[in-house]
Amino acid sequence: MTITPGTRSIQGRPRAEGVRSAVIASRFNDLVVERLTTGAVEALVRHGADPAAITVIEVPGAWEIPQVAQVAASSGAYDLIIGVGAVIRGETEHFAIVAHQSASGLADVAVRTGVVVTNAIITVENTDQALARAGGKAGNKGAEAAVAGLETLDAVRQIRSST
Secondary structure (H helix, E strand, C coil), X not given: CCCCCCCCCCCCCCCCCCCCEEEEEECCCHHHHHHHHHHHHHHHHHCCCCHHHEEEEEECCHHHHHHHHXXXXXXXXXXXXXXXXXXXXXXXXXXXXXXXXXXXXXHHHHXXXXXXXXXXXXXXXXHHHHHHCEEECCEEHHHHHHHHHHHHHHHHHHHHHHC
């Protein structure tokens, strides 16, 4: 990005030192979600998080993630919340409802509470696509969401400290 000289620029960095994180993980599609969760936790630690400052909270499915994220964000106990799940298309429209509402719910929690919330709830057509995004050829979306969350949190902190 080219910025005009003299213009102030804020760019978040993935800094996890002192960050209290909650990874809210669905138990449904656990073969995939376990890999996404591991990716998120390992990314946080790789960027300086104390493992004791990371809480993994298990919920039944992706639908329940936003509700628990709301409680976690409102508690004041966490700086960063990462929703982790896998919604795999089935034979009914239930897939679309769960995928849309879980993503919308997480975004709503972030906006309402001011806590940084990221979305690693993958929505895919089949298990092969899910595994590809859970550490396969498409990377690990859990790890990507953790790093994005750390960068966002750092940018938010920079903004808050400059006003």
